[in-house]
Amino acid sequence: MKIMHIADLHIGRTLNQHPLLEDQIFMLDQLIAEIDKESIELVIIAGDIYDRALPSKEAVQVFESFIHKVNIERGLPVLAVSGNHDGAARLGYGKEWFRQHQFHLGTHIADSFQPVTYQNIDFYLIPYVEPAEARLYFEDDDIRSHRDSYSRIVEQIKGTMNHERKSIAISHLFIQGGQESDSERTLSIGAVEYVPEKVFHDFDYVALGHLHHPFAIQSERIFYSGSLMKYSFSEVQQPKGYRLVTVDDEVRSVFVPLKLYRDMHVIESSYDQVLNNELALKQDDYYQFRLSEMRHIKDPMSRLKTVFPHVLELRYLEDTAPATAFKAEVDKRDDLEIIEQFIEAVSEGGVNAEQKQILERLLKEVNDETY
Structure with missing residues (x-):
């Protein structure tokens, strides 16, 4: 099977108040041409279809036109999940009806557990999930981070996974160690947004969105497609395009660069x-x-x-010269002391007892993951 893996379309985005719809239409038309050229059989969209929870009428029309060409005119299955920019409830409206036309949307935790199967591949649609949402869904007050949330979801998936078939996860999250860009909206404060790579060890391929660089992480099974186009000046050196995923006895992923309307x-x-x-x-x-x-x-x-x-x-x-760097004596201090010294240097007050407990917990989580 030949699969197109895309993500972070951010349809409707503006850059310094300049609308980018014209550029986005140009890029989406290129994707259609690539679908025909490469004989693509299925399309994955790994979140952030729109740039905001309430997209403009024009943005919705652009995406609907793209989906019509892919899903209706060409009859290709489309598997998509909501990202942190999307309004999950609004995006998921009508998904039961869309499913009859092979347009599958994962917008709620419950959508993660029943795979969508094509040929000999089980696709698991895992939307962007806030820790508070996972805490409520699983009725577990110990879920405090994105790592906790996705670990719990994947553990439930593993309980029913069919190992006779290939398994592909589709999601929108920040894998620990990934390379960031300025145009990505921060998921949370501190290390609680990072999800360790080992959480997805049981999948044959993990198609991700959120990080805009297509080579944001080096992994044998986890891949970002990158954003549809350059959305900040921190991305000027990044290639833009899609991932061509071929599934037979093995799963192979190749990045295919596309031409920008305006560089x-x-x-x-x-x-x-x-x-x-x-x-x-x-x-x-x-x-x-x-x-x-x-x-x-x-x-x-x-x-x-x-x-x-x-x-x-x-x-x-x-x-534009870089600001003077903060200097700290680190030779005899542990991580917590360095952080406390930094906070004291850049703020009016120090760290209170509650904040210190949070810092200690986060540092322990990071140390546990990096061992």
């Missing part, structure tokens, strides 16, 4: 060099300019936009 760049130079385009930059791309020698210029952004209409950020080059 994204961070440029450091002088104001005059950029305004006169002495660097021969492509004028229609997205830019963050970090420029020197422009403090005397009145309204420099407006002038730059006459040459580069899609410049999105402008910074003074001398203001």
Whole structure:
């Protein structure tokens, strides 16, 4: 079976108030072309279909058009889960009806346990889950983190897993050790958002969303597809595309890069060099300019936009130097003491007793996982 694994479409997103729907339509059309070219048999969408819980009418229309081309016109099964940007309840409205057309949506914990089977593969749709939601569902007050939540879900799945077939998990989460980007919404404070790789050890392939870099983690069975396109200037060096997953006796995953409608760049130079385009930059791309020698210029952004209409950020080059690093004596201090020293240095007060207990628990969890 040939599978397209995509995630983090973020349809309806804006970047510095600039709408990206035109770019997203271009990327989705490329995916349709790849489906035909590669004879894709099934499509996985691993969360963050929309950029917000209440997407605009235009964003919904773009996604509906894409799904119609894939699921109705080509008759391909689509297996999707909700991400942390999606409104799970709203996204899941009508999923019982969609299932009759091979469009399967996982938006609630209960959807995780009954696999969707195609050929000789069981697909488990595990949506993004908040610890509070898992705590309520399992009636277990000991569930405090994303690790606890997904560990509990996977343990229940393992109890009924058919080892005669391949098993693929689809989810939206932060695997411990993954590489972050600025455009990903933080799931929670501290280490409680991280899920250890070993939780998914029993699956043959794990198709994930949330981290926008397609090589956010190096693993033999766990893969991120990356985001549909570049959604922040921290992603300028990241390739964008999809994962082509082939399942036969083995499971193989290859990243396939796609062309962007408008690429994204961070440029450091002088104001005059950029305004006169002495660097021969492509004028229609997205830019963050970090420029020197422009403090005397009145309204420099407006002038730059006459040459580069899609410049999105402008910074003074001398203001982009890294801030002075925090220095701490670490040779004789344990992790908790270093954290307490840092908090005292950057805030008005120190750590109270309750906060110290939380820090001690989190440090113990991290140490237990890294042993």
